[in-house]
Amino acid sequence: MDKNAQWCTKMVRRKRVELAEDELPRAWYNIQADLPTPLDPPLNPQTLEPLMPEDLEPIFPKELIRQEASTERWIKIPEDVLEVYRIWRPTPLYRAERLEEFLRTPARIYYKWEGVSPPGSHKPNTAVAQAYFNMKEGVQRLTTETGAGQWGSALAFGCQLFGLDCTVYMVRVSYNQKPYRRILMEVWGAECVPSPSERTEFGRKILEQDPNSPGSLGIAISEAIEDAVKHDDTKYSLGSVLNHVLLHQTVIGLELKKQFEMLDEYPDVMFGCVGGGSNFAGACFPFIGDKLQGKPEARGLRVVSCEPKACPTLTKGIYAYDHGDTACLTPLLKMYTLGHDFVPPPIHAGGLRYHGDAPLLCKLTHDGYMEAVAYHQNEVFEAAMLFAKTEGFVIAPETAHCVRAAIDEALRCKETGEEKVIFFANSGHGHFDLAAYDAFLRKKLVDYEYPEEEIKRLAERLPRV
Numbered sequence: 437m438d439k440n441a442q443w444c445t446k447m448v449r450r451k452r453v454e455l456a457e458d459e460l461p462r463a464w465y466n467i468q469a470d471l472p473t474p475l476d477p478p479l480n481p482q483t484l485e486p487l488m489p490e491d492l493e494p495i496f497p498k499e500l501i502r503q504e505a506s507t508e509r510w511i512k513i514p515e516d517v518l519e520v521y522r523i524w525r526p527t528p529l530y531r532a533e534r535l536e537e538f539l540r541t542p543a544r545i546y547y548k549w550e551g552v553s554p555p556g557s558h559k560p561n562t563a564v565a566q567a568y569f570n571m572k573e574g575v576q577r578l579t580t581e582t583g584a585g586q587w588g589s590a591l592a593f594g595c596q597l598f599g600l601d602c603t604v605y606m607v608r609v610s611y612n613q614k615p616y617r618r619i620l621m622e623v624w625g626a627e628c629v630p631s632p633s634e635r636t637e638f639g640r641k642i643l644e645q646d647p648n649s650p651g652s653l654g655i656a657i658s659e660a661i662e663d664a665v666k667h668d669d670t671k672y673s674l675g676s677v678l679n680h681v682l683l684h685q686t687v688i689g690l691e692l693k694k695q696f697e698m699l700d701e702y703p704d705v706m707f708g709c710v711g712g713g714s715n716f717a718g719a720c721f722p723f724i725g726d727k728l729q730g731k732p733e734a735r736g737l738r739v740v741s742c743e744p745k746a747c748p749t750l751t752k753g754i755y756a757y758d759h760g761d762t763a764c765l766t767p768l769l770k771m772y773t774l775g776h777d778f779v780p781p782p783i784h785a786g787g788l789r790y791h792g793d794a795p796l797l798c799k800l801t802h803d804g805y806m807e808a809v810a811y812h813q814n815e816v817f818e819a820a821m822l823f824a825k826t827e828g829f830v831i832a833p834e835t836a837h838c839v840r841a842a843i844d845e846a847l848r849c850k851e852t853g854e855e856k857v858i859f860f861a862n863s864g865h866g867h868f869d870l871a872a873y874d875a876f877l878r879k880k881l882v883d884y885e886y887p888e889e890e891i892k893r894l895a896e897r898l899p900r901v
């Protein structure tokens with residue numbers, strides 16, 4: 437066979453499915469338009485009455501508040517946001533053929549690769565949009581929290597491109613484990629502060645109680661909100677959980693649908709890691725939308741969230757109203773929760789150490805449209821290692837949770853002989869997480885399990901609504 441013919445044969449097998457730049461979606465998909473029953477409303481933490489849009493104005497710009505409550509099915513993506521998305525979007529869909537071959541599975545495994553963005557994850561899909569809408573309303577500075585540093589670096593990137601200042605409160609355990617993410621934030625002009633910090637009243641209070649507090653996302657959120665509320669030119673930005681964040685991430689799933697169409701495939705099962713739920717919601721909501729609209733191709737689809745056993749929000753939490761942060765500053769959200777005072781053990785998937793999850797994703801789980809599984813970090817890193825050895829990419833520890841699930845599903849297919857189409861959302865690279873890989877390689881990773889006594893005590897610790 438001559439060289440060209442060989443090249444062509446390989447191309448036909450479509451290891452990688454790319455969309456052209458002009459195939460980028462022009463509108464985000466809002467699943468609130470298709471929910472059989474509406475979301476339970478967020479509640480004002482003082483009055484316990486449903487939140488009014490004005491209640492959110494000290495911390496968010498008006499357009500994002502509008503998007504939060506909107507039930508329009510499509511929300512237009514502004515041209516200036518599309519222009520920035522084009523730096524790395526559309527992202528490729530890969531067929532994990534080498535992993536399939538290694539596992540000797542009849543299943544076909546696909547993943548969409550968000551690690552190609554400048555900060556290395558899905559997070560800029562919303563960071564860029566949020567920076568843009570704040571800039572349009574004259575905001576000068578954004579504050580936020582970050583766990584692993586992925587979100588902080590994404591917001592630093594978004595703010596840099598739209599000329600905003602940015603202050604990031606980074607959970608102290610991750611700040612110490614991941615200095616390179618802090619440097620990345622600084623390269624994009626942001627200031628990064630370890631949380632709990634001396635900057636805020638709430639941070640000082642926590643440090644008084646425990647000077648060695650490892651911090652948590654809940655604490656860092658409280659600090660970032662306090663900073664925003666106390667400064668008129670400043671607003672707060674959240675990297676996950678809220679409806680508008682999940683909305684912006686649907687650019688992933690909308691591209692994915694087109695890519696599956698090009699292959700004449702439709703997933704049988706979709707896996708994604710869930711910290712607050714944004715990347716997985718972004719990938720799967722357009723497909724759950726098919727289900728809600730009664731499309732026949734989606735009838736058998738299973739959608740499975742993957743989380744750590746150390747922070748088992750969906751698999752062990754209670755579905756109830758709770759605060760999003762430790763200081764009880766945020767509205768009460770109806771979600772699966774481990775309690776707003778939960779401080780998770782210092783596992784390496786920093787972005788999955790959050791006590792709650794997105795209300796939209798929680799409702800869909802509660803109503804039976806989604807399921808959840810939980811894993812220990814050693815089995816998760818085993819999967820990440822196998823993925824790196826077969827497919828080449830070194831992925832984020834967060835993402836590795838759904839790779840574990842995809843591999844387990846492919847192995848089940850090997851036993852049953854089913855040729856399932858397995859998809860997982862590959863949310864980011866692990867280039868700044870090599871210390872975690874090192875700990876795994878040196879057998880120093882500890883598996884933590886959320887104690888059963890804590891679960892029993894959980895209901896008492898939740899706000900009475």
Ligand SMILES: Cc1ncc(COP(=O)(O)O)c(C=O)c1O
Binds near residue numbers: 557585788
């Ligand atoms: C690479 C990566 N994937 C997933 C997550 C989890 O967040 P979410 O559930 O909002 O996608 C994070 C959070 O920091 C992350 O950095």
